[in-house]
Amino acid sequence: MNIPxxxxxxxxxxxxxxxxxxxxxxxxxxxSLREARDRSASEVxxxxxxxxxxxxxxxxxLSHLAEYLEQFEASAKRNGVTVHWAHDAYEHNQxxxxxxxRHGAKHLIKSxxxxxxxCDLRRYLENRGVTVTETDLGERIQQxxxxxxxxxxxxxxxxxxxxxxxxxxxxxxxxxxxxxxxxLAHEMRKHTRPLIExxxxxxxxxxxAVAETGAxxxxxxxxxxDLSGNVPKLRICSVGIxxxxxxxxxxxxxxxxxxxxxxxxxxTQYTSHFRAPRQGGEMHIILVDNGRATRLGMEKFWPSLKCxxxxxxxxxxxxxxxxxxxxxxxTYMGPIGIIMMPTFDIRRFSELPFSSTLNGSCSNVxxxxxxxxEQIYAWRGVMDEKHQIKLAKKGAMVAAGEVLSHPDLYRxxxxxxxxxxxxxxxxxxxxxxxxWGKHREAPAPAKQTFHQWYKEHRLKA
Amino acid sequence: MGIREDIFDRVRRNQPxxxxxxxxxxxxxxxxxxxxxxxxxxxxxxxxxxxDSPPGDFGTFLRRKFPKAKTICSAVPEYAGTSRxxxxxxxxxxAKIDVSIVRSPMGVAETxxxxxxxxxxRVNTIAFLAHDIVVLLDPEKxxxxxxxxxxxxxxKERAYSVxxxxxxxxxxxxxxxxxxxxxxxxxxxxxxxxxADR
Numbered sequence: 001m002n003i004p005x006x007x008x009x010x011x012x013x014x015x016x017x018x019x020x021x022x023x024x025x026x027x028x029x030x031x032s033l034r035e036a037r038d039r040s041a042s043e044v045x046x047x048x049x050x051x052x053x054x055x056x057x058x059x060x061x062l063s064h065l066a067e068y069l070e071q072f073e074a075s076a077k078r079n080g081v082t083v084h085w086a087h088d089a090y091e092h093n094q095x096x097x098x099x100x101x102r103h104g105a106k107h108l109i110k111s112x113x114x115x116x117x118x119c120d121l122r123r124y125l126e127n128r129g130v131t132v133t134e135t136d137l138g139e140r141i142q143q144x145x146x147x148x149x150x151x152x153x154x155x156x157x158x159x160x161x162x163x164x165x166x167x168x169x170x171x172x173x174x175x176x177x178x179x180x181x182x183x184l185a186h187e188m189r190k191h192t193r194p195l196i197e198x199x200x201x202x203x204x205x206x207x208x209a210v211a212e213t214g215a216x217x218x219x220x221x222x223x224x225x226d227l228s229g230n231v232p233k234l235r236i237c238s239v240g241i242x243x244x245x246x247x248x249x250x251x252x253x254x255x256x257x258x259x260x261x262x263x264x265x266x267x268t269q270y271t272s273h274f275r276a277p278r279q280g281g282e283m284h285i286i287l288v289d290n291g292r293a294t295r296l297g298m299e300k301f302w303p304s305l306k307c308x309x310x311x312x313x314x315x316x317x318x319x320x321x322x323x324x325x326x327x328x329x330x331t332y333m334g335p336i337g338i339i340m341m342p343t344f345d346i347r348r349f350s351e352l353p354f355s356s357t358l359n360g361s362c363s364n365v366x367x368x369x370x371x372x373x374e375q376i377y378a379w380r381g382v383m384d385e386k387h388q389i390k391l392a393k394k395g396a397m398v399a400a401g402e403v404l405s406h407p408d409l410y411r412x413x414x415x416x417x418x419x420x421x422x423x424x425x426x427x428x429x430x431x432x433x434x435x436w437g438k439h440r441e442a443p444a445p446a447k448q449t450f451h452q453w454y455k456e457h458r459l460k461a
Numbered sequence: 462m463g464i465r466e467d468i469f470d471r472v473r474r475n476q477p478x479x480x481x482x483x484x485x486x487x488x489x490x491x492x493x494x495x496x497x498x499x500x501x502x503x504x505x506x507x508x509x510x511x512x513d514s515p516p517g518d519f520g521t522f523l524r525r526k527f528p529k530a531k532t533i534c535s536a537v538p539e540y541a542g543t544s545r546x547x548x549x550x551x552x553x554x555x556a557k558i559d560v561s562i563v564r565s566p567m568g569v570a571e572t573x574x575x576x577x578x579x580x581x582x583r584v585n586t587i588a589f590l591a592h593d594i595v596v597l598l599d600p601e602k603x604x605x606x607x608x609x610x611x612x613x614x615x616x617k618e619r620a621y622s623v624x625x626x627x628x629x630x631x632x633x634x635x636x637x638x639x640x641x642x643x644x645x646x647x648x649x650x651x652x653x654x655x656x657a658d659r
Contacts, residue, residue, distance in 0.1 A: 029636045046488050056483040063480040066472045079620070085465040135643060138633030154633050161635050181634040189641050196643065197553040197590075213617050223589050223629040223644030230585040230621065231553050241468070248611040249485050256571075256607050266503060267572040267607070269627045270644070276620035278552075278585065289468045297475030 004348050007330065009355040013323035025160050027322055033315040036264025037365065050257055055369035057250045058306035062296065068211040068244045069287065075214030076285055079276035084286045089119035092288045096121060096203070096236060097128055099284055103234055105130070105200035111218065111225035112136035113205025114152055114309060115238045115288060118331045118344075133195045135224035137188050144171045150325030152332065153262050153311040158324050202228035204274070206239040207308065208254060209285075212247045215275040216285060219258060219268040226272050233281040237274060242292050242305040254308055257367035261310040295343045300378045304339045306368040313362035313372055319355050328352060335362035339375040342382070350388035353379035415449055487608045496570045496603045497652070504573030504650060507627030508640065515539075515653040523560065526649070527593055530559035534587050537564045537597055539653070546583035555584060558591035561645075567613050568598045568650070571606040574626040575650060578619035585621055589629070589644040596625070596648065599655040 017023050041047045061068055073083050086092035092115075100108060108130055110116065122132045122143070134140040138155035142148065145167045149155030156164065161179035169176035174187045204225045208217040216237045218225035229235050245251060259265045277283035296302050314320045314334030325333040330341045330349060338356060341349040353376050362372040383389050404410060448456075462470065491499060501511045516522035519540050523533060534555070535542030540562055549555045563582055565575035575596045582588050604610050615622045629644030640646060 032636060053483055053485055056480070057485075059477075059480040060482040063477045065476055066469055069469070069472065085468055087464055087468065091464065136633070137631040137642060141633070154636065156633055157636065159634075164634050181637065181639045184634050185631060185639050185641055189643060193556065193643060197556050215616070221630050221632065221638070222642035224642070226585070226589050226623060227643055230589070241472070246482065248616050249608070252606075252608040252611045253485055263632060266506065267574060267624065267626050269507060269625065269630055271574070271624040271626070273616055273619075273622045275622070278579070278620060287468075289471070293468060293471035293475055296472060296477070302475075302477055 004345075006348055006350055007328065007352065009323065009327050009329070009351055012327035012329065013319075013355070016324040016327055017322060022158070022160065022324070023322060026158055026324055029157060030315045030321040033263055034312070034365070037261055037312055037315065038264075040260040040264040040266065044256070044260070050253055051367055051369055053253045054257055054308075054367055055306065057245060057253060058368050059303070061245055061250075062242065062302065062305055065241065065244065065296065068246055069241060071211040071246075072209055072214060072244050073287070075211065077214075079214045079283075081214065081276060081283045081285050084284060086286055086288045086290070088288075088290050089121075092119045092238065092286055092290070093121050093124040095284075095286050096238075097125060097130070099234070099236060100125070100130055100201055103201065103282075105232075105234060107131045107133070107195070107199050108201045108203055109133045109135050109196050109199040109228045109232070110203035111205065111220060111228045112139045112149075112155065113203070113238055114149075114331060115205050115240050115290075116203070117149060118290060119238075119288070121238075133192065133199070135192060135196060135222070135228055136220070137185065137222060140188060140192065141167055144168075147326065148331070150333070151311060151314060152309050152336075158326060196227050196231055199228075199232045201234040201236065202230070202232045203236045203238070204229050206237055206243050207258065208245050208251055209239045209243045210246075210248060210251055210273075211244055213273075213275055215273045217251065218272050218274070219255070219270070220272070221269045223270045226270055229272070229274050230278065233278065235274065235277065235281065235283045237283070237285045239285055239287055240292060241287050241289055242307075254367075258308055258310055261312040261365065261367040291343055298343070301339065301343065301375055303370050304336070304343075304372075304375060306370050307336055307340070308368055310367055312365040312367065313370075316361045316365050318357055318359070318361075323355070328355070335372045335376065336370075339370075339372060339379060342379055346382075346386060347388060350383050350386075351390075353377075353383060354393070411449065411451055415452070419445075485608065487606070489605045489609065491570065491605050496605060497600055499570035499605075500568055500573055500603050502573075503569075503571060504627070507573045508630060508638070509573055509627040509648040509650060512649060512651040515651060523562075523595070527560050530593070532558050533560045533562065534558045534591065535562040536581065536583055536587065537562055538656075539564075539597065546587050549584050549587065552584055552586040553590070555586040555590040558587060559593065561587040561591040561594045562597070563588065563594065564597040564653075564655070565650075566602060566615065567610060568600075568603040569605075569607060569610045569624065569626075570603055572624070572626050574610070574624040576610070576613060576615060576622060577625055578615045578622035580615070580619060588623070588625065591645055593647045594625075594628075594645045594649070596650045597653040598650050600652045601654065 141156040150158035165179040320334035533542040567576040629642040
């Protein structure tokens with residue numbers, strides 16, 4: 001059996017950081033999204049109330065999930081939709097392949113869906129002779145470059161325009177020296193629109209699935225979900241079971257939060273509601289578990305199911321911004337990926353919870369108030385309990401725990417460190433064991449420790 | 462046990478203790494007189510264009526605005542155009558349209574969105590595959606925000622409905638929104654009261 005190795009995010013990040021130009025570009029771009037989010041949120045007086053509502057609606061729904069799944073299924077069936085259920089990625093992919101095969105469909109167009117990424121659907125279908133065309137610009141760039149998404153909102157954010165120009169030049173024969181985004185978007189349109197017009201079937205994911213109406217709701221700026229879901233007569237929607245919300249009244253809260261949190265815009269250009277098949281057409285909805293029902297029963301970790309995939313936690317995270325999305329080696333990346341991925345494979349993603357400063361910024365911007373940084377910390381505990389921590393890391397943590405729990409030992413250690421920094425030669429301080437010193441200078445040693453200063457000044461007084 | 466039953470069984474066993482469903486307010490605060498100006502500002506943010514009253518001669522307006530357009534598909538009684546949505550029974554053929562003219566039953570001030578459904582489009586793809594779209598909107602039908610918008614019956618009754626808020630765009634390259642993407646290149650909203658006999 002071929003067991004995938006544990007993802008070493010730190011090593012992957014080190015490779016990304018070594019490429020200074022990409023690192024700075026990505027960091028600047030991500031931070032600009034965070035700033036746009038802040039500006040947009042500040043224009044909505046009820047912003048914090050909306051976050052509270054969003055969190056409560058999601059928690060209510062997840063605590064009544066079976067009931068709402070039943071209601072959604074009944075509504076969808078009433079609308080003339082065929083509803084399928086899948087335990088896992090394999091069953092999901094098989095259902096899609098079967099539907100396509102029954103219709104003799106050989107060319108599928110699809111809009112971006114993290115669930116289909118999770119299921120590795122494209123590879124599954126392509127191995128069975130189905131051509132899959134991603135219609136989202138970022139996702140198409142990644143498809144042409146044979147790379148997974150680096151960000152859940154902008155899959156190709158890690159590429160600079162010059163990189164995209166090179167990918168398009170290779171795939172489409174366009175001008176490799178022209179990296180103007182408008183030119184590149186035109187090239188995409190020129191080459192993808194004919195494929196959309198000729199497709200046999202269309203597929204979308206779901207940002208939300210409304211129980212009272214049976215509608216699948218997608219948000220895009222390109223309108224590519226509308227094209228994928230409307231041009232061919234056969235429409236397939238893949239929906240994670242946690243995407244259910246009760247009513248349209250609830251939906252309004254999330255629509256107001258989603259795009260503002262993601263890119264700082266009041267709404268996406270297209271907020272689309274697919275409730276029933278078009279006349280003479282067919283619509284299938286596949287409700288997918290893939291570990292979600294199990295996560296629902298995890299006392300500390302079920303709130304991660306509230307996620308609406310805005311990416312705000314990623315844009316603000318200092319580790320994600322400086323590591324690149326691909327360094328996580330996972331479908332979901334950044335802070336939300338850290339708390340979701342171990343539920344898929346605890347061994348493979350055992351190192352991810354350590355790729356965080358625990359600064360809490362992710363939780364502060366989360367529109368559905370997931371306690372992300374607390375969950376990251378809790379996952380570290382789980383990794384320890386399950387013996388998933390590397391010996392070197394564990395040894396350092398045990399030593400730190402010992403020192404921090406004994407004040408005298410702590411005082412000796414801090415004082416000794418300051419002295420060591422003053423006396424030891426550079427090669428002893430800056431080596432493989434000092435992760436801090438790999439990319440930066442250690443701070444200048446202080447003349448005395450805080451405790452020594454306090455004893456001298458305050459205790460005397 | 463079948464797949465469906467097994468998933469339900471696991472969900473029921475694992476659901477956290479019941480949490481209350483909160484009531485969602487409408488958050489309305491604008492005076493009716495401010496709805497149009499707010500709509501105009503929001504539409505501009507979304508890269509749409511607003512024409513605040515019906516042009517005297519709509520044909521001339523269209524020719525000036527879209528000088529290269531040959532095929533104008535009209536889904537409204539106010540203007541004949543050169544084709545109707547029904548002329549595109551194969552929905553992919555709507556790609557031949559230069560400009561689509563449709564009427565929206567609702568605008569949203571907060572976001573500059575217009576609602577469109579199969580009732581208004583008849584062939585849904587005329588809203589995306591056309592090169593440009595012009596949407597007629599009765600200024601009386603602008604609502605304040607998304608909370609009010611979702612009370613429109615279309616969201617419960619129509620097979621397909623979309624809140625369209627500006628032309629198709631993408632920020633996937635370099636993080637700055639550019640047009641075009643896959644859908645319409647421009648969106649123009651014309652404030653045009655609906656005829657009383659409709």
